[in-house]
Amino acid sequence: MAEYLTDLLEKNGYKTTIQRKTVYEVLCENKDKHLSTEDIYNIIQNVNPKIGIATIYRTLLLFEDIGLVYRHNFDDGFQRYEILSPHSSEVHQHHHLLCKQCGKIIEVKEDLMNSLEEIIEKQYNFEILNHEVKFTGICAQCRDKEKEDGRKET
Amino acid sequence: MAEYLTDLLEKNGYKTTIQRKTVYEVLCENKDKHLSTEDIYNIIQNVNPKIGIATIYRTLLLFEDIGLVYRHNFDDGFQRYEILSPHSSEVHQHHHLLCKQCGKIIEVKEDLMNSLEEIIEKQYNFEILNHEVKFTGICAQCRDKEKEDGRKET
DNA sequence: TTCGTTGCAAATATTTTGCAAGTTC
């Protein structure tokens, strides 16, 4: 069950601890939700009250780093986390509808990249006021720098 | 020059003050940048050191509310603001490339909605690891509620 | 045994707020 976690941690030079297993379990049990660090902490309080919130913060940072979770920023003052399944390539698409009024977050299941606003407005009955597309990756300069660094090391 | 500001403020029931004019001017002089609240505060320090940072925060919140600025969240710990021109409809498209390594933000000028990753990778020499699309607007429930509220008032 | 990890509390950092004084209309 937690073998995947152990493998992933080991592969990255980290140890498997009760705390990390616990956070992983909570995330698995809430696959489709976007839990904030504090949400996770609160859930864990009922399971193992000894675990401190700093550990939760550190664990989630680490999980993000090793690609185990995706960090959402819905601009509500919290970092939110969602577990990523090992295989899926579709997970790297995160489309959401954010209601400006109630703050509700609606997930868009489809991958709508063309004529998307119209479709969303109809399909989700959501009045779009704005949209934003963010790409994260590595810029040309950083890649050049990586190449340089690689040369130095050899 | 600041007539547009005065009009917009008045239309929304707000007063025109030196502080608001000053913030507006700084934003105009930095049209294409994404200034953080503190950036703006620092610039203003050289002009009118009497203006407090709380006022800058309040002013930018207000400017966002009346649609004078767009607030960016690049996940770097700061809220960033960009002035919106009165006419443009294209302003409601904000595409950016965020470098995971150096944090640099590159603007995408084109409106690329289809086959966009390929194009961006080539055109910007940017290795895309992830992308995210956010739509903000009003959800169906909020719109229903608005209708109800409208009925009550009449 | 070694070195990474945790828990606690204190520190950070950004943003918000209360309130008296000041300003706009």
Place this chain on the structure above:
DNA sequence: GAACTTGCAAAATATTTGCAACGAA
């Protein structure tokens, strides 16, 4: 003059960090 706005300092909030004790490999 009434109501809104500001400046200051204090508060609030989410997150990070130092460090001694602990636990995994």
